[in-house]
Amino acid sequence: MQNLQEKASEWSGVETNHAFAIDDTNLFQKLGLQTFINLSTNFYNRVYVDDEEWFRSIFAKSDKDKAIQNQYEFLVQRMGGPPLYSQRRGHPALIARHRPFPVTHEAAERWLLHMQQALDNISDIDHDSKIMLMNFFRHTAYFLVAGVEQKNQSLHPCKDADGRHPCKNF
Numbered sequence: 547m548q549n550l551q552e553k554a555s556e557w558s559g560v561e562t563n564h565a566f567a568i569d570d571t572n573l574f575q576k577l578g579l580q581t582f583i584n585l586s587t588n589f590y591n592r593v594y595v596d597d598e599e600w601f602r603s604i605f606a607k608s609d610k611d612k613a614i615q616n617q618y619e620f621l622v623q624r625m626g627g628p629p630l631y632s633q634r635r636g637h638p639a640l641i642a643r644h645r646p647f648p649v650t651h652e653a654a655e656r657w658l659l660h661m662q663q664a665l666d667n668i669s670d671i672d673h674d675s676k677i678m679l680m681n682f683f684r685h686t687a688y689f690l691v692a693g694v695e696q697k698n699q700s701l702h703p704c705k706d707a708d709g710r711h712p713c714k715n716f
């Protein structure tokens with residue numbers, strides 16, 4: 547059986563070592579706090595007015611300012627900066643935190659489209675850093691799709707380990 551990283555690579559088209567090239571450099575030092583605040587603000591400004599109601603509605607119960615803060619604090623921490631996210635929220639546990647939401651392939655592509663557009667609009671991120679960030683985002687988005695799918699299946703009371711549905715007829 548494929549593990550989640552392998553599935554994420556296959557579905558995203560981004561090899562794991564490319565996704566984690568972010569760990570070979572300190573993007574927080576290079577770009578600074580304000581850039582990540584600007585990126586997350588730009589991203590969520592797009593998400594909350596998305597023309598696609600099905601996507602916008604995934605965020606309907608979340609406060610926009612909180613969502614921005616959650617994301618930029620996570621990114622600052624993940625990109626080599628201070629652990630702002632964990633100090634406030636604890637372990638990121640991203641799969642578990644995304645479980646309430648329909649994190650499908652389609653949702654991942656929509657999320658990535660907004661993130662690509664947000665990156666394109668931030669002039670103080672250099673080309674190489676944008677590529678590195680996007681590889682990390684693509685891989686992580688599909689890691690979440692695979693992880694949420696696996697968690698939902700393993701807790702499905704009518705599905706056994708082989709994926710059969712023993713109580714399908716009830």
Ligand code: HEM
Pocket residue numbers: 604605608609612613614616617620635640643644647648649650653654655657682683686687688690691
């Ligand atoms: C694949 C498509 C994705 C969907 C549909 C999705 C959806 C959501 C939603 C609805 C929230 C709740 C908003 C909030 O209150 O913070 C959330 C939170 C969050 N997402 Fe995503 N997300 C996706 C991908 C990603 C990716 C790729 C990352 C990281 C690179 C990410 C990182 C986060 C973080 C850090 C939070 C805050 C969690 C918390 O503290 O509760 N998400 N996401």
